[in-house]
Amino acid sequence: MSKIILFYKYVDIQYPKRIAKWQQKICSDLQLKGRVIIAHEGINSTLGGTDQQIERYKRLMEQHELFGSIDFKESAGGADCFPRLSIKVKNEIVRMGVDPAVLTIKQGGQHLMPEKVHELLNKNPEDLVILDTRNRCESDIGAFQGALKADIRYFREFPDYIDKNIDLFKDKQVLMYCTGGVRCERATAYLNVKNVAKKIYQLEGGIHRYIEKYPDGFFRGKNYVFDGRLSVASNEDILSRCALCQKTCDEYNNCLNASCNKHFVCCQGCKQQFHGTCGPACQTLVSQAAVPIRPEFKVVKV
Numbered sequence: 001m002s003k004i005i006l007f008y009k010y011v012d013i014q015y016p017k018r019i020a021k022w023q024q025k026i027c028s029d030l031q032l033k034g035r036v037i038i039a040h041e042g043i044n045s046t047l048g049g050t051d052q053q054i055e056r057y058k059r060l061m062e063q064h065e066l067f068g069s070i071d072f073k074e075s076a077g078g079a080d081c082f083p084r085l086s087i088k089v090k091n092e093i094v095r096m097g098v099d100p101a102v103l104t105i106k107q108g109g110q111h112l113m114p115e116k117v118h119e120l121l122n123k124n125p126e127d128l129v130i131l132d133t134r135n136r137c138e139s140d141i142g143a144f145q146g147a148l149k150a151d152i153r154y155f156r157e158f159p160d161y162i163d164k165n166i167d168l169f170k171d172k173q174v175l176m177y178c179t180g181g182v183r184c185e186r187a188t189a190y191l192n193v194k195n196v197a198k199k200i201y202q203l204e205g206g207i208h209r210y211i212e213k214y215p216d217g218f219f220r221g222k223n224y225v226f227d228g229r230l231s232v233a234s235n236e237d238i239l240s241r242c243a244l245c246q247k248t249c250d251e252y253n254n255c256l257n258a259s260c261n262k263h264f265v266c267c268q269g270c271k272q273q274f275h276g277t278c279g280p281a282c283q284t285l286v287s288q289a290a291v292p293i294r295p296e297f298k299v300v301k302v
Helices: 016-029 051-063 114-123 155-164 182-192 206-213 268-273 280-287
Strands: 002-010 033-039 042-050 073-076 085-089 110-112 128-132 142-144 173-177 199-203 219-224 231-233 252-254 263-265
Touching (some): 002 051, 016 085, 110 114, 114 173, 114 199, 128 142, 155 182, 173 182, 173 206, 182 199, 199 206, 206 219
Parallel strands (some): 033 085, 110 199, 128 173, 173 199
Antiparallel strands (some): 002 042, 002 073, 033 042, 142 219, 219 231, 252 263
16 A cells, blocks of 8 residues: 655754755655655655555654654555655745745744634634635635635745735634645744734644545535645535636646646546647647657646
8 A cells, every 4th residue: 555645844954955865865765756845944745655665754754853743644645646756955845935034933823723623614703714825726626615715826926915915814813724734834924924914823734634524524626736646535526617618627737738838627528639738729739749748747836
């Protein structure tokens, strides 16, 4: 059996390159695939492997002085959901574009467990704003009922979104959520320092933990994931439509034209009709061999 783990930890890492070297060794030795991002502010990772490989990795992490008490979120999958192993050192473990030394998770909102979030959503107070901090392609196929979806393509656009829409949060209770929680740590901090909201909450463990507890709860549609699966269903709701024919659909595809590589929702009929491209123009270019063809395995970066 195989599985995928998703985890992060904000912790002071004095020598990120040393940790990256260690991660490269243990992940390679265990034959894991996926991505690990390391910065002075912490670690953020998604990895796939067999049950035995993953459990060994978790034990090694728990034994390290910096990485105890991590919330490892697990789901069905494996190493074949990733094209390779990628270990990178960056300035932020999720790129927000705000100096981590200036805006830290200590300035963030209050963490609420899924049970408390479910209770809050059941009560649905008039002053509650539910804010999806994810990118458009994620929220298009799955979201909490009544959520305000940030109109952003990359997380680094989130601060600007908040600045332009700050009045929406004035004197409100704001509940933020993302896939696993890592983005909300600093997203809640960004809004919190604006001193406009009445109260700011973060869904502990993100959508992942909520749908484990409430698969048919207030989150509807699919949870977008950054690996070969692209999404994980928790209920049968379909929230989006095929970009080509507008048929109800929530399956993503990357245009076969590598120079385009558009990430779009596409039904199977249109995928066959346009030969994996995003429309007639790219289909013509591909058929004429006028453009490079996208590799079969492509995990989109958004």
